[in-house]
Amino acid sequence: MRKAMQETVREIIRNREDTALLLVDIGAYPFRDLLEQYPKRAKNIGIFEAGTVSLAAGLSLAGITPVLYGISPFIVQRALEQIKLDFVYQKTGGNFITTGAAYDFSTLGYSHYCPEDVATLRLLPGIEILTPGTPEQFTTLFHACCFNGKPSYFRMTDHSCKAQVPVAFGKAAVLKRGTRATVIAVAEQLDATLEACAGLDVTILYYTTLAPFDRQTLYRELVGGKVFVSAPFYAGSLYPEIMEGAVGEPVQISGAEIPLEILRNYGTKEDKDKALGLDAAGIYQKLKDFLMD
Numbered sequence: 001m002r003k004a005m006q007e008t009v010r011e012i013i014r015n016r017e018d019t020a021l022l023l024v025d026i027g028a029y030p031f032r033d034l035l036e037q038y039p040k041r042a043k044n045i046g047i048f049e050a051g052t053v054s055l056a057a058g059l060s061l062a063g064i065t066p067v068l069y070g071i072s073p074f075i076v077q078r079a080l081e082q083i084k085l086d087f088v089y090q091k092t093g094g095n096f097i098t099t100g101a102a103y104d105f106s107t108l109g110y111s112h113y114c115p116e117d118v119a120t121l122r123l124l125p126g127i128e129i130l131t132p133g134t135p136e137q138f139t140t141l142f143h144a145c146c147f148n149g150k151p152s153y154f155r156m157t158d159h160s161c162k163a164q165v166p167v168a169f170g171k172a173a174v175l176k177r178g179t180r181a182t183v184i185a186v187a188e189q190l191d192a193t194l195e196a197c198a199g200l201d202v203t204i205l206y207y208t209t210l211a212p213f214d215r216q217t218l219y220r221e222l223v224g225g226k227v228f229v230s231a232p233f234y235a236g237s238l239y240p241e242i243m244e245g246a247v248g249e250p251v252q253i254s255g256a257e258i259p260l261e262i263l264r265n266y267g268t269k270e271d272k273d274k275a276l277g278l279d280a281a282g283i284y285q286k287l288k289d290f291l292m293d
Contacts, residue, residue, distance in 0.1 A: 001134070005154075008138070012146065018064055018065060019064065020041045023069055023070075024044075024069075026071055027069045053087075061092055076098070087127075088151060097154045106272060119237040130208060140167055157188045167209075171217065177203050180200070181202045181290070182218070182226070185205070196283035205217060227252070230257075233257065235260055237257075258276060
């Protein structure tokens with residue numbers, strides 16, 4: 001996904017003079033060609049995330065579309081106030097691309113984790129939250145949003161899905177229809193979710209746009225009075241959207257998500273997924289128990 005992102009960003013920087021790339025040290029080497037060729041529009045600001053977001057906002061207010069690339073927690077948490085004050089309050093647009101997802105940098109410790117990004121950013125009115133699961137999905141969503149004048153957050157992962165699902169900005173994809181529950185799969189959780197649901201009578205929706213959330217499709221596809229969320233971030237992050245999408249229908253909600261706690265266990269992303277029940281076996285067991293309630 002990083003390679004797809006790099007090529008997509010190169011394309012817009014090379015072809016549009018009203019764009020700028022701002023780096024916070026990460027990505028400086030892969031983007032060294034742009035830094036050399038376009039020194040006025042491609043800058044490595046350094047480890048100064050909050051100030052870089054403010055700089056990006058200034059460019060945006062001057063008519064330049066900024067692209068800012070960094071690690072998830074350093075953008076979402078360190079620079080949250082600047083995203084709020086300088087972009088959301090000013091009603092100006094920019095693109096925030098992050099890598100690391102929830103715990104892709106599993107060996108670097110909790111300072112490099114960000115399972116709270118969706119729950120945090122969805123409270124900023126007007127921000128767009130995009131969670132592609134494949135390189136192709138990233139390219140599609142970025143082209144759909146990058147020049148729309150709104151702050152757009154692109155959550156990248158190093159663990160792309162094998163399943164290839166065409167996606168559209170602001171729309172959920174209906175992958176399967178059943179009768180006992182509606183399963184919402186998000187981003188890189190798709191493969192494990194499809195495997196877990198292979199023999200189950202459930203509807204599966206795949207979301208790569210979380211804000212704005214496609215409530216209409218959820219409402220149309222609600223079955224069995226139950227919604228199960230398979231998502232690679234903190235549990236409950238999407239529950240308010242799901243309840244609004246249910247439009248007064250009584251629903252039970254459960255899921256395979258990251259528990260709201262500090263992740264102190266060691267190991268790879270795959271180790272953490274298994275320990276937290278986010279692999280196919282864990283999703284299957286949690287969903288099976290939910291269907292039996």
